Amino acid sequence: MKRKTLLFPLVLITAFCWVGTLIAFAPNTADRDREQDGKENAPMITQQRDNRGTLQTKKIETLLMANKTTGQMEKREEQQANNKEIQQTENREAKQLARALRRKGINDARVLTAVEKVPRHLFIDEKLSAYAYDDRPLPIEKGQTISQPFTVAYQTQLLKLQPGEKVLEIGTGSGYQAAILCEMDVEVYSIERYHLLYQTAKETLNKLGYYPNLYHGDGFEGLPEHAPFDKILLTAAPEEVPEKLLQQLKVGGWLVGPLGGRMGQKMTKIERVGEEKFRKTLHGDFIFVPMQEGTEK
Numbered sequence: 001m002k003r004k005t006l007l008f009p010l011v012l013i014t015a016f017c018w019v020g021t022l023i024a025f026a027p028n029t030a031d032r033d034r035e036q037d038g039k040e041n042a043p044m045i046t047q048q049r050d051n052r053g054t055l056q057t058k059k060i061e062t063l064l065m066a067n068k069t070t071g072q073m074e075k076r077e078e079q080q081a082n083n084k085e086i087q088q089t090e091n092r093e094a095k096q097l098a099r100a101l102r103r104k105g106i107n108d109a110r111v112l113t114a115v116e117k118v119p120r121h122l123f124i125d126e127k128l129s130a131y132a133y134d135d136r137p138l139p140i141e142k143g144q145t146i147s148q149p150f151t152v153a154y155q156t157q158l159l160k161l162q163p164g165e166k167v168l169e170i171g172t173g174s175g176y177q178a179a180i181l182c183e184m185d186v187e188v189y190s191i192e193r194y195h196l197l198y199q200t201a202k203e204t205l206n207k208l209g210y211y212p213n214l215y216h217g218d219g220f221e222g223l224p225e226h227a228p229f230d231k232i233l234l235t236a237a238p239e240e241v242p243e244k245l246l247q248q249l250k251v252g253g254w255l256v257g258p259l260g261g262r263m264g265q266k267m268t269k270i271e272r273v274g275e276e277k278f279r280k281t282l283h284g285d286f287i288f289v290p291m292q293e294g295t296e297k
Contacts, residue, residue, distance in 0.1 A: 091116060093133040100135055101153050108157040114183035115153055120146075122204055123174040142194045142296075144289055146174040147235065151286060153180075158256045158269055158283060159231045161186050166226075168248065170219035170257070171235035171291070175201030178212045181233075188212035189226055191219045193295045220293045222248045229253060236291035237265045251275060258288045 098115045106112060121132030124146055128138050137148045156177075161167065163185040172178055172192035178201065181188045190212055192198040198216040205212060215223065220242045222232075227248035234241075234257025241255060249255060249272040258265035267283040 093121075094119065097133045097135065097149055101150055104135075104150055106150070106153045106157055108153075110161075110184060111153050111156050111180070114156070114180045115149065117183050118176065118179045119208070120149070120176055122208065123176040123179070123201075140174050140197070141200070142197055144173050144194070144197065146176050147288075152177050154283075155233060155235075155256050155267070156180055156184065158267070159233060159254075161231065165230035166228075168223060168226075168229040168232045168245075169235060170222070170233065170245070172201045172214060173197060173235055175205045175210075177233070177235055178214075179205060179208065179210050182210040182212055186231075189215070189223055189229070191215045191217045191223065193217070193219060193292060195295070195297045216295060218293060218295055219291060220244065224248060231256070233257065234291065235288070237261075237288040238291040241268075241270060246270065246272065246278060258286050262290060 094116045097120075098112045101115060102112060121129045124132055124138050124140065131138060133149075135149050137145045137151075140146050159167070161181070161184045164187065166187045167181055167189065169178055169181065169188065169190040172190040174197070178188055178190045182205075190201075192201065192214070193216075195216050198214060202214050205214075213226075217223075219234075219236070220238075222242075222245045224244070228250040229248055230250055230253045232245055232249060232253075232255040234255070237258040237260060239259065239261060241257070241259065245255065251272050251274060254269055254271040256267070256269050259268045260266055265286055265288055267286050269281045269283060271279045271281075273279050
């Protein structure tokens, strides 16, 4: 009886200890579960943070791009406004030049309109800009010249250009004559023997929105791969027209250019009236730089 009485308290004490142990360890288990959950969810949380960060970065980039684009548009609009104002001033001088050419006998309205539109001062050295709209030739690099406006207009008028015609120019020079041809709405091909002039003319023409087909090459050879041409224009003077150029003319087309030596040339129009038949007419005295063979870097 006494033994049973003693065992009962021992059992109770043992039970209480066991329950206490369970209670003591229960929070730690929950913490471990939370820790494990945290580890498992960490990549998801990190990804969410990364996503939020990426979205914020994209928003910032979008805003910066929008501001940059707006700034560029504002600058472009400002530049266009400045160009328009400058062009209006330039046009006044070009229009005065066109009126002067009309008084001298240029009567092709399309040629005069082209003269009004092309800013001649951009094809010469800035130091000579005060003379850009005078009716006079001016020096350019490589000992060449930009022709007198009357000469440019006169040659262009002799070509009697029709929209869409294919025209070959021998001697790009400054590019001014090529610009006039572009304004006449024809397909322009032009050859220049001096690489520096070819490159400078190309840059100037492209900046002004003209994109003729320019080549660095020998004008005496022409461009047989693009022949035949409706019209051919010489801006330098050979003593005789190279046979290769005549053969690159269409039947029914014609060539206009100065022929002769250094002491003076005759402006000549040569029409191709048959496969081997040509008709020549003369149109006044002029002085041009001589046409030379070959190319120069």
